[in-house]
Every structure is written in C-alpha cells, then in structure tokens.
Amino acid sequence: MINKIVQSMAEAMAGIKDGSTVLIGGFGAVGQPDELIEALIEHGARDLVCVANNAGNGRVGLAKLMELGRVRKIICSFPRSAGSVVFEELYRAGKIELEIVPQGTMAERMRAAGAGVPAFFTATSVGTILANGKEQRDFNGRTYVMEHALKGDVALVEGWEGDRWGNLTYRASGRNFNPVMAMAADLTIAQVSHIRELGDLVPENVHTPGIFVSRVIQVDRGPAWA
Amino acid sequence: MQGFDRKAMAARLAQDIPEGWYVNLGIGIPTMVGDYVPLDREVILHSENGILGMGPAPAKDKVDPWLVNAGKQAVTLRAGGSYCHHADSFAMIRGGHIDLCVLGAFEVAQNGDIANWATSENDTAPAVGGAMDLGAGAKRLWVIMEHTTKDGRPKLVEACGYPLTTPRAVKRVYTNLGVFDVVAEKGFVVVDLAPGVLLEQVQAASGAVLHTQ
Numbered sequence: 001m002i003n004k005i006v007q008s009m010a011e012a013m014a015g016i017k018d019g020s021t022v023l024i025g026g027f028g029a030v031g032q033p034d035e036l037i038e039a040l041i042e043h044g045a046r047d048l049v050c051v052a053n054n055a056g057n058g059r060v061g062l063a064k065l066m067e068l069g070r071v072r073k074i075i076c077s078f079p080r081s082a083g084s085v086v087f088e089e090l091y092r093a094g095k096i097e098l099e100i101v102p103q104g105t106m107a108e109r110m111r112a113a114g115a116g117v118p119a120f121f122t123a124t125s126v127g128t129i130l131a132n133g134k135e136q137r138d139f140n141g142r143t144y145v146m147e148h149a150l151k152g153d154v155a156l157v158e159g160w161e162g163d164r165w166g167n168l169t170y171r172a173s174g175r176n177f178n179p180v181m182a183m184a185a186d187l188t189i190a191q192v193s194h195i196r197e198l199g200d201l202v203p204e205n206v207h208t209p210g211i212f213v214s215r216v217i218q219v220d221r222g223p224a225w226a
Numbered sequence: 227m228q229g230f231d232r233k234a235m236a237a238r239l240a241q242d243i244p245e246g247w248y249v250n251l252g253i254g255i256p257t258m259v260g261d262y263v264p265l266d267r268e269v270i271l272h273s274e275n276g277i278l279g280m281g282p283a284p285a286k287d288k289v290d291p292w293l294v295n296a297g298k299q300a301v302t303l304r305a306g307g308s309y310c311h312h313a314d315s316f317a318m319i320r321g322g323h324i325d326l327c328v329l330g331a332f333e334v335a336q337n338g339d340i341a342n343w344a345t346s347e348n349d350t351a352p353a354v355g356g357a358m359d360l361g362a363g364a365k366r367l368w369v370i371m372e373h374t375t376k377d378g379r380p381k382l383v384e385a386c387g388y389p390l391t392t393p394r395a396v397k398r399v400y401t402n403l404g405v406f407d408v409v410a411e412k413g414f415v416v417v418d419l420a421p422g423v424l425l426e427q428v429q430a431a432s433g434a435v436l437h438t439q
Contacts, residue, residue, distance in 0.1 A: 104320055170311075
C-alpha cells in the first residue's frame, strides 16, 4: 500500500542534506509552508540554496533560516520589501549570495526542470542587465535570452488538501509557485490543512497529481486559515 | 498649474480601457486604476500570483487570507474568475495574452524604454518581481506615474539613466500633468493635458521634447 502521509516533522525532513537546493513555495505569506520551514530549521541542514519569490519577512520562517546562517544563497524575484530586514542585513554584510530572477522566468525555469526541459528562450530581460552573460538568439525577428532549468533537491510546498497517494489541491491564490516547485524537486514535501481519504478528491480537481509528491503531512494553521 | 491628483490620474487611465480587455495592474498607483473601471464594463483583471478575474478589496469582515493581489493586499474574486499556478500565470503574460499592463516607473524614455526596478544609488538588493516579464510580454504597456520626482527632476527623459526594465516597450504615459503617447521615430506626443495645465509648463517639467499632434 502506498502511503506518503507522514506523522511527524522529523519523518517529513528525513534525508535532507547540507548543501541542498530547497524550493520554497508561497507568494508572500500565502501558500508559504511555514511549518515545514520551521521543521527544516529544527532539522539543522545548512549551506542551503533557497529558491523563493520573496526573501522572508520579520524574523520567522525563511528569515529565521537565513538569520541562523543556514542559507548560502537565495534565488528570488523580489527580495526587497517592508519586512525583509534579515535578508537586507545579511546582504549588506556580504553574508548571503543573491541571484535575482524575473518572476515569470523563475516559475518557468522550475516548470522546465520538472518537465525535463534543460533550457528555454524568453524575451524577458533582453536588453537589461539581467541578460548579461547569457546566450541570446533571434527567432522570427525577435531576440530571446536562454534560461536554464532550475531543479531542486527538495521542495517544501503548501497545499489545502492531500491524500495518501500525494494528490494535492490548493486554496485560492495559495497555489502560486507550489505546483511548479512540487514537480521540480527530487524530494517534494507537502504540508496540507486537510488529509482526505483516497478517492475523496474529485479527480478533475486535483491540481498536483501525486507522482510529483513524496511526503504529505497535516498541519493546523489556525482558525484564520481554516 | 492644477493637474490631476492620483485618483484623477487613475480614473483618466481607466476611461481608456475598453470592455473585454485582460489587464494586469502593477503595484501602487496602477492598482488604483481598478477602482475606476465600472463593474458593468467587463474588464478582466489579472494578478501575476495566479488570479484571473480579480475583484475589489473585501469588506473588513470578509477577508480571505488565501486571496491576495501582487501587492499582497486582500482582494476578492469576481464571478467567472479563476486561479492558476505561477507558470500558467506568466504564460498568460509571456505568451502575449494580456491586452494591457499598467506599471509605475522611475523613468520613461522617448523611445519607450522603461526603468522601474533598480536605482544606482540604492544599496539594498534590487527587486524585479514580474516587471520584466510584463514589459516584454504584454500586448501593450502603459505607465502611470508622477510627471517629476519629489525633488522636481523630470521622469520623461531622452534616455533612461537607471537600469532598464524593458527596452522600447511603453506605448503611453499617464501623469499628473497629462497623457502622452510614445510614437516610433518621433518620441512623446501630447494626447491630453490635465485641467489648468499649459503645454509650456509640461514641457518645462519634461526632460525630452513633447510633440503636439
């Protein structure tokens, strides 16, 4: 019997190695797997490369992971925001590497990794400093820049519902990067608000088929998110 | 010189969006544009975090924490609206399916170059977000911004001094002083001036020649 549901965060984090590239879902706080990030802190892996749209807020979650010195490099589209104090301190002090990627290119690089496409061409960033050093080619009279697939060793994602085969649904705009990250990593760990019996999720409405998911754990996000 | 206030700027732009367009609104003044499109004119708002058919802000007691716009503010979903993941959301943008994107800017040049993501004097990390995808991918890009910086420097310029977001992308600019098309081989062309504003005054506040029709 396949059962991807795990009962403890220690089981969920088992095997995550130092030096891993970790894809972290979410757009701001929405769809961001806070409980899994806390568990990764507890787990202790270091020298991580983290891929996330934002560079953390306040001093919890991803910001705390960075503050503890566990993150060597962050790949993101929008590191600067009102609450990104930890990142800005570390960046100014030269204690963290930053790779800025346009948001759509970041999503597509992970989708490509999950789909077995090693690289692709996009018009995004052509003629800007973010295209410096990248191969360019013309197609049908327009110039495009080559972008490489971005694969994770681990993905931490947040779903709304999950079952023991790893099928996931997402809630509203909580979907964001989670499905593309789920497909782009060797080990995908999903936290969900609700565990469903196998067969209870409407097949047409499964957003991430279980083939992309390694482990599922239920979390209680509190009444505001219920 | 009177000019438009921010609400009037947003309303002026909104009046030029026809029914049926798919529209992405950037953070800041662009977001306000949505408030001035009447609900009976069906304009479908796209938010890059995976919302198509975004509605206005909810009442305080109706906030759904799972539903935010690109600026992370609480929003609603209109009847007929849908959600998608980030790669599909940017396929809508990169694939040329979005009729209009409205962004703010630090500078717009007379050849349509836009700079809106990084300033050289900024020592914190620059943040590009989806601006480069939108600039390169939307069918048309309009900018809405103050005509000058807070210290009076022009933002309509001959050539951008800040790092570019997208070259030759801007088709039209809405400011507190008027509306300006960006025309190939020509530059800025005045479409409309704000109430009480004279052409000489707008020209004096601009860093590039303003042509009249």
